[in-house]
């Protein structure tokens with residue numbers, strides 16, 4: 212088998228024309244959109260809509276990238292459904308907030324694309340999974356002929372990096388996602404589960420928004436940082452290797468890549484990927500600050516030792532000045548260990564599994580990891 216191919220294209224900013232040209236150039240290296248999508252097919256465009264967040268905060272896929280990709284799919288003669296299952300409850304109200312705040316309405320304006328409003332899901336078998344042999348998957352993903360994912364390049368406090376592999380977690384509906392944090396508190400098992408989702412619902416193509424990425428405490432509380440690139444590949448693992456290399460991160464600091472290598476899905480080395488289009492050397496020396504992961508979850512510490520260990524590991528801490536008492540962290544917590552006291556969130560660290568969902572989803576960035 213030859214080396215996996217990742218195409219890299221320079222994209223200086225989010226100007227609509229620049230993005231469309233960059234995506235086109237990048238896809239051209241792989242044979243064009245017509246190599247991946249046929250006329251008459253229905254494509255689910257899987258966004259990264261972690262939570263309602265303005266495009267300039269670099270939490271979600273930028274609307275210019277969404278628009279450019281969906282236009283290219285429509286030019287082939289296929290139809291497009293756009294969506295994601297964000298963190299928190301998978302409800303029409305939550306989808307509406309995400310679409311509105313993250314610029315998705317503007318992204319589809321004047322096109323034939325539809326937004327997904329179906330909050331239903333179905334159990335899908337996953338016979339080739341290593342850890343998980345069936346998943347609840349949102350109907351929008353299951354009913355499509357093809358899935359194209361649009362990850363945004365970001366660091367991640369739990370897995371080190373989020374890109375082509377981790378974005379597929381969003382085909383698992385809302386709060387069902389949280390149950391996997393509770394069932395698989397070890398980050399390596401959790402990353403294996405993410406690879407199982409990739410096996411269950413493989414995207415035909417991944418197109419990464421790396422025009423502006425996020426460094427530091429991603430995926431939502433880090434700092435936006437310019438990279439100036441669009442990446443495309445049919446191999447999400449290889450794409451993450453190139454994306455990490457592009458921003459000065461060791462690809463193996465991503466636990467999803469580390470676990471992918473352990474199961475023979477690549478080597479995690481840049482030299483084993485064929486990079487087409489713009490060479491990495493054509494980009495300036497970009498150095499992303501890694502996420503401070505410290506010691507993550509405290510399991511598999513036996514339950515009777517939790518008291519002893521509860522305060523020794525990194526934990527989510529609420530900044531009471533920033534906390535508005537909105538309750539989003541509590542509704543997403545897989546252990547139901549966040550309560551509201553005097554209008555502020557309070558964690559029960561004896562129950563907390565350090566999944567950091569609360570940190571990801573807090574709209575005020577009021578939860579720090581200490």
Ligand code: SF4
Pocket residue numbers: 529533534535536537538539540541555556572573574575576577578
């Ligand atoms: S910590 Fe954040 S998510 Fe939780 S209640 Fe406060 S503002 Fe809302």
Ligand code: SF4
Pocket residue numbers: 527540543544545546547548549558559562563564565566567568569570
């Ligand atoms: S308090 Fe936060 S880190 Fe702890 S289990 Fe709940 S969501 Fe996860």
